[in-house]
Amino acid sequence: xxxxxxxxxxxxxxxxxxxxxxxxxxxxxxxxxxxxxxxxxxxxxxxxxxxxxxxxxxxxxxxxxxxxxxxxxxxxxxxxxxxxxxxxxxxxxxxxxxxxxxxxxxxxxxxxxxxxxxxxxxxxxxxxxxxxxxxxxxxxxxxxxxxxxxxxxxxxxxxxxxxxxxxxxxxxxxxxxxxxxxxxxxxxxxxxxxxxxxxxxxxxxxxxxxxxxxxx
Amino acid sequence: xxxxxxxxxxxxxxxxxxxxxxxxxxxxxxxxxxxxxxxxxxxxxxxxxxxxxxxxxxxxxxxxxxxxxxxxxxxxxxxxxxxxxxxxxxxxxxxxxxxxxxxxxxxxxxxxxxxxxxxxxxxxxxxxxxxxxxxxxxxxxxxxxxxxxxxxxxxxxxxxxxxxxxxxxxxxxxxxxxxxxxxxxxxxxxxxxxxxxxxxxxxxxxxxxxxxxxxxxxxxxxxxxxxxxxxxxxxxxxxxxxxxxxxxxxxxxxxxxxxxxxxxxxxxxxxxxxxxxxxxxxxxxxxxxxxxxxxxxxxxxxxxxxxxxxxxxxxxxxxxxxxxxxxxxxxxxxxxxxxxxxxxxxxxxxxxxxxxxxxxxxxxxxxxxxxxxxxxxxxxxxxxxxxxxxxxxxxxxxxxxxxxxxxxxxxxxxxxxxxxxxxxxxxxxxxxxxxxxxxxxxxxxxxxxxxxxxxxxxxxxxxxxxxxxxxxxxxxxxxxxxxxxxxxxxxx
Numbered sequence: 001x002x003x004x005x006x007x008x009x010x011x012x013x014x015x016x017x018x019x020x021x022x023x024x025x026x027x028x029x030x031x032x033x034x035x036x037x038x039x040x041x042x043x044x045x046x047x048x049x050x051x052x053x054x055x056x057x058x059x060x061x062x063x064x065x066x067x068x069x070x071x072x073x074x075x076x077x078x079x080x081x082x083x084x085x086x087x088x089x090x091x092x093x094x095x096x097x098x099x100x101x102x103x104x105x106x107x108x109x110x111x112x113x114x115x116x117x118x119x120x121x122x123x124x125x126x127x128x129x130x131x132x133x134x135x136x137x138x139x140x141x142x143x144x145x146x147x148x149x150x151x152x153x154x155x156x157x158x159x160x161x162x163x164x165x166x167x168x169x170x171x172x173x174x175x176x177x178x179x180x181x182x183x184x185x186x187x188x189x190x191x192x193x194x195x196x197x198x199x200x201x202x203x204x205x206x207x208x209x210x211x212x213x214x215x216x
Numbered sequence: 217x218x219x220x221x222x223x224x225x226x227x228x229x230x231x232x233x234x235x236x237x238x239x240x241x242x243x244x245x246x247x248x249x250x251x252x253x254x255x256x257x258x259x260x261x262x263x264x265x266x267x268x269x270x271x272x273x274x275x276x277x278x279x280x281x282x283x284x285x286x287x288x289x290x291x292x293x294x295x296x297x298x299x300x301x302x303x304x305x306x307x308x309x310x311x312x313x314x315x316x317x318x319x320x321x322x323x324x325x326x327x328x329x330x331x332x333x334x335x336x337x338x339x340x341x342x343x344x345x346x347x348x349x350x351x352x353x354x355x356x357x358x359x360x361x362x363x364x365x366x367x368x369x370x371x372x373x374x375x376x377x378x379x380x381x382x383x384x385x386x387x388x389x390x391x392x393x394x395x396x397x398x399x400x401x402x403x404x405x406x407x408x409x410x411x412x413x414x415x416x417x418x419x420x421x422x423x424x425x426x427x428x429x430x431x432x433x434x435x436x437x438x439x440x441x442x443x444x445x446x447x448x449x450x451x452x453x454x455x456x457x458x459x460x461x462x463x464x465x466x467x468x469x470x471x472x473x474x475x476x477x478x479x480x481x482x483x484x485x486x487x488x489x490x491x492x493x494x495x496x497x498x499x500x501x502x503x504x505x506x507x508x509x510x511x512x513x514x515x516x517x518x519x520x521x522x523x524x525x526x527x528x529x530x531x532x533x534x535x536x537x538x539x540x541x542x543x544x545x546x547x548x549x550x551x552x553x554x555x556x557x558x559x560x561x562x563x564x565x566x567x568x569x570x571x572x573x574x575x576x577x578x579x580x581x582x583x584x585x586x587x588x589x590x591x592x593x594x595x596x597x598x599x600x601x602x603x604x605x606x607x608x609x610x611x612x613x614x615x616x617x618x619x620x621x622x623x624x625x626x627x628x629x630x631x632x633x634x635x636x637x638x639x640x641x642x643x644x645x646x647x648x649x650x651x652x653x654x655x656x657x658x659x660x661x662x663x664x665x666x667x668x669x670x671x672x673x674x675x676x677x678x679x680x681x682x683x684x685x686x687x688x689x690x691x692x693x694x695x696x697x698x699x700x701x702x703x704x705x706x707x708x
Binding site for chain 2: 067068069070071072073074075078085086087088089090096097098099100101102103104105106107108111112113114115116117118119120121125128129132133136137138139190191192193194
């Protein structure tokens with residue numbers, strides 16, 4: 001930014017009174033739910049109501065923590081991915097723990113031809129691929145299963161997601177909940193017999209996430 | 217239509233033997249000479265400018281040249297490299313004109329009369345040609361004349377000569393010494409013996425007696441030169457493949473020092489591709505070693521590319537994955553097929569979503585760094601055996617990303633919902649025993665029995681079960697039994 005434009009901005013700020021400040025989009029105000037962030041509906045009414053953006057916010061990394069496989073961790077994102085399939089952009093699965101099963105994907109509204117599975121040799125390559133895909137902005141969503149995710153790596157992914165204005169979902173074990181993470185949204189998933197329970201652990205735009213779980 | 221008379225530009229290479237040898241070397245020394253002649257009595261064919269200042273002259277014997285300049289590096293003449301250089305020049309000239317001839321020795325002739333307007337006149341075109349030559353590291357003399365063979369003779373005689381009309385061309389030809397007229401050696405010698413020096417003097421001779429003296433072949437040559445007989449030159453067509461090699465003086469053991477050589481090869485390839493209006497999809501990099509078989513690095517792209525910068529980026533990432541078995545003596549690039557190049561078609565309304573078109577680029581970058589087999593696509597097959605119904609397949613061509621349409625029709629929705637409940641999103645590559653017997657059976661059994669005809673016989677009762685940890689699994693037992701649980705998938 002040049003000096004003159006900085007000066008112009010200062011002048012504009014001086015002109016506006018303090019009362020006008022709250023109207024500005026970049027001023028964060030405690031409890032008020034201002035939702036200027038574009039978002040993708042999650043496809044689950046309960047979850048939409050919980051998130052301040054009323055859906056998965058664009059350009060934000062989301063951590064999904066779960067204990068064990070097969071507890072509905074993918075069910076959380078499936079409806080959103082199915083919506084994204086209506087764009088001619090791929091959904092990227094990076095280092096998934098198992099093989100994404102094409103007939104099941106198809107049944108849940110994700111055309112297999114729109115999915116790309118990346119199986120890198122190492123965790124470093126996986127993170128590199130995730131960052132590239134998020135930054136490029138040419139992918140509908142990036143799903144990542146990292147073996148290890150440092151805070152630095154996580155921050156890089158978050159910045160890449162902001163640059164590419166994409167959706168990034170990182171799937172991790174629930175024991176990582178105690179680790180700090182720069183991801184704006186973190187939620188835990190568990191299965192209680194026939195229902196899938198979600199607990200919002202952290203969410204940008206919410207002062208304190210609700211303590212109770214919601215059912216999908 | 218106002219058809220312009222043809223005008224031919226001819227570039228006559230100075231010391232092509234030297235240029236060809238220099239081009240082969242990744243870092244040519246300044247004191248360089250090319251030798252020719254018998255193995256036991258070599259002589260200097262051409263030498264670099266620095267060697268020339270040291271006193272080395274073409275025609276000297278090799279020992280004499282070495283005595284004058286002990287630091288002189290001498291390479292044998294390489295006819296294959298000279299042919300390669302000639303072909304490269306042809307490809308380059310093809311970018312300016314569709315009528316290119318490599319028939320004239322050590323020269324390229326190209327018809328430019330039809331495109332002078334496009335290039336805004338000869339002086340401008342001449343500047344472009346000379347700039348390109350300098351970029352290719354070549355020295356050549358240039359002349360323009362209505363006929364290619366005449367242009368060639370004039371270029372050899374005087375650099376930059378421009379003769380646009382027939383009358384002036386006749387004058388220039390008349391003034392040409394007979395020894396420089398490109399006649400057969402015997403005819404040229406005979407005329408000199410008769411005391412003729414310039415072509416002008418031949419014009420005064422009666423045709424019959426001249427024909428008797430120098431033979432009908434030389435007479436026909438003169439006729440072609442003066443335009444009294446047609447002189448068609450075979451048209452050069454760009455080759456459908458590319459092959460070039462660079463040799464290293466130093467023996468690099470890492471990839472980094474190779475990159476500038478790679479850039480040079482790719483730039484040459486780009487010249488050829490541009491001339492053909494083609495692209496390259498598959499090519500091979502050859503890493504030459506001393507006393508060791510060649511390391512081949514195949515590069516396969518999902519669609520034809522042409523831009524040298526992008527090719528460099530993609531090739532570089534692939535090279536970095538190669539483990540070098542030995543120091544590298546040379547780098548080669550072979551492209552067997554140069555398919556037509558189709559630039560990515562931009563959608564008129566693509567501005568709303570400008571990033572979707574970047575996917576092929578990103579994909580190539582991922583493949584280059586992670587390997588061709590690292591990017592997979594889930595595919596559905598018509599088979600009842602779960603492990604065959606859905607597999608992952610390595611991407612081998614740019615299949616594009618389809619746009620899904622919302623499902624319509626209640627029947628398909630119902631079927632899909634049923635399938636979503638009975639088929640897991642995660643499939644284990646091979647079934648493993650379930651650690652503990654399931655807590656509860658959610659649904660099942662679903663008997664799958666198939667494949668007796670191809671040896672992959674499968675008879676299983678599949679269940680959706682809940683484990684003690686609250687996970688939902690897809691597991692099977694032998695038919696009719698409820699033990700020996702095998703885990704095959706997770707309903708994630």
